[in-house]
Amino acid sequence: MSKTNHGQSGSEPLLSTALQELSRSAPQSAPPELGQALASEFHRHHLRRRIIRRAATLAVTLGIGVGLVWLRLGNPVIPDARHVSIETSDSVKRSASTESQNATAQAGRNQIPRTSVRAPRGVLRASTKPSATGNTPFVALPLFDFRIPQEELRVVRVEMPASSLRLLGAHVNDEVIARRVTADLLVGPDGTPYAFRLVT
Amino acid sequence: MAEVELHEKQLLRQISKGDEAAFALVYARHQGQIYRFVLHMTGSSATAEEVTQEVFMLLIRNPNGYDPAKGSIGAYLFGAARNLAWRAIKREVLDVSLDDVPESESILTDDWDLLEKLSSAERIDLLRKALLTLPELYREVVVLCDLEEMSYAQSAGILDCSSGTIASRLHRAHAMLKMKLASMVGASHV
Numbered sequence: 001m002s003k004t005n006h007g008q009s010g011s012e013p014l015l016s017t018a019l020q021e022l023s024r025s026a027p028q029s030a031p032p033e034l035g036q037a038l039a040s041e042f043h044r045h046h047l048r049r050r051i052i053r054r055a056a057t058l059a060v061t062l063g064i065g066v067g068l069v070w071l072r073l074g075n076p077v078i079p080d081a082r083h084v085s086i087e088t089s090d091s092v093k094r095s096a097s098t099e100s101q102n103a104t105a106q107a108g109r110n111q112i113p114r115t116s117v118r119a120p121r122g123v124l125r126a127s128t129k130p131s132a133t134g135n136t137p138f139v140a141l142p143l144f145d146f147r148i149p150q151e152e153l154r155v156v157r158v159e160m161p162a163s164s165l166r167l168l169g170a171h172v173n174d175e176v177i178a179r180r181v182t183a184d185l186l187v188g189p190d191g192t193p194y195a196f197r198l199v200t
Numbered sequence: 201m202a203e204v205e206l207h208e209k210q211l212l213r214q215i216s217k218g219d220e221a222a223f224a225l226v227y228a229r230h231q232g233q234i235y236r237f238v239l240h241m242t243g244s245s246a247t248a249e250e251v252t253q254e255v256f257m258l259l260i261r262n263p264n265g266y267d268p269a270k271g272s273i274g275a276y277l278f279g280a281a282r283n284l285a286w287r288a289i290k291r292e293v294l295d296v297s298l299d300d301v302p303e304s305e306s307i308l309t310d311d312w313d314l315l316e317k318l319s320s321a322e323r324i325d326l327l328r329k330a331l332l333t334l335p336e337l338y339r340e341v342v343v344l345c346d347l348e349e350m351s352y353a354q355s356a357g358i359l360d361c362s363s364g365t366i367a368s369r370l371h372r373a374h375a376m377l378k379m380k381l382a383s384m385v386g387a388s389h390v
Contacts, residue, residue: 030252038257049218
């Protein structure tokens with residue numbers, strides 16, 4: 001390290017010598033115990049950090065895992081107590097067939113044709129648990145939202161023109177558009193219909 | 201200079217990752233100067249130890265607190281040590297008002313001769329005491345420039361002022377030290 005000349009006066013050399021003596025007399029380093037204490041503190045600190053980081057990673061992984069399981073299994077289930085089942089478009093024909101058969105039995109000649117009601121494409125299968133009472137499965141409407149809590153859904157029986165069913169998003173053939181039908185609507189807390197099934 | 205900066209950046213990165221060898225290297229490189237600086241500033245080895253520990257704990261807890269763009273690790277550690285030392289000094293009320301220091305730089309020749317006749321140990325002891333009576337602003341330039349043999353530029357970097365300020369403070373500090381020493385020698389031989 002370069003040292004700049006500080007200027008000299010008569011007493012300066014003696015002061016300079018005294019300062020050098022003082023500098024030399026001072027301990028050259030901190031006590032070794034201090035270094036050891038700091039080294040172990042460094043070790044402890046980073047050990048703690050590693051543990052915290054691993055715990056956080058584990059918690060995040062678990063959280064994601066639980067979330068995925070919940071999304072796959074838990075959330076889409078529609079309450080069993082309501083004996084509701086909603087089918088996808090792939091199985092629409094089957095469910096529609098069942099509906100129309102029931103309708104046939106109950107409504108005789110005025111039945112809605114077998115393929116007259118179809119669920120919109122892309123609606124997830126929510127629950128296929130068969131109804132304990134033998135009811136036909138519900139068919140999802142475009143507004144169906146599987147995030148709606150189960151306990152907030154309720155079933156409302158209505159009699160209405162088939163054209164109204166079309167307005168709700170169901171596919172209804174033109175030949176039967178003018179007929180009146182009885183249907184169970186699965187509605188949310190605000191009255192939005194999410195699914196339906198034909199009664200007659 | 202750029203290589204040193206790069207090396208210091210790497211060291212800091214390794215320290216933040218928990219590399220004990222990197223920390224040991226930085227500690228070995230700077231602990232002596234920092235310990236001596238605080239020791240001379242406070243006159244207390246316990247405070248010097250405490251402050252040195254605190255400075256390096258800062259590096260352990262928050263290595264990212266150091267910004268390589270603002271200077272070397274040494275300057276950063278010195279800056280922290282300086283703040284802590286000042287705090288310790290204020291706690292212990294070692295301060296001497298500038299008003300207590302005589303403006304005149306005339307030294308009684310007899311007293312100064314007496315200083316020359318003292319043994320080395322006695323002179324060191326007197327000087328240490330005289331140093332502790334200097335106001336901190338002056339004491340720290342003596343410690344850095346005279347005792348730690350740093351250049352004006354290095355000291356200016358640590359004390360965050362210009363080299364000219366360092367030079368003028370040092371000049372004034374020497375004058376004050378000589379006055380103090382002369383009066384202490386004179387008093388001890390009355």
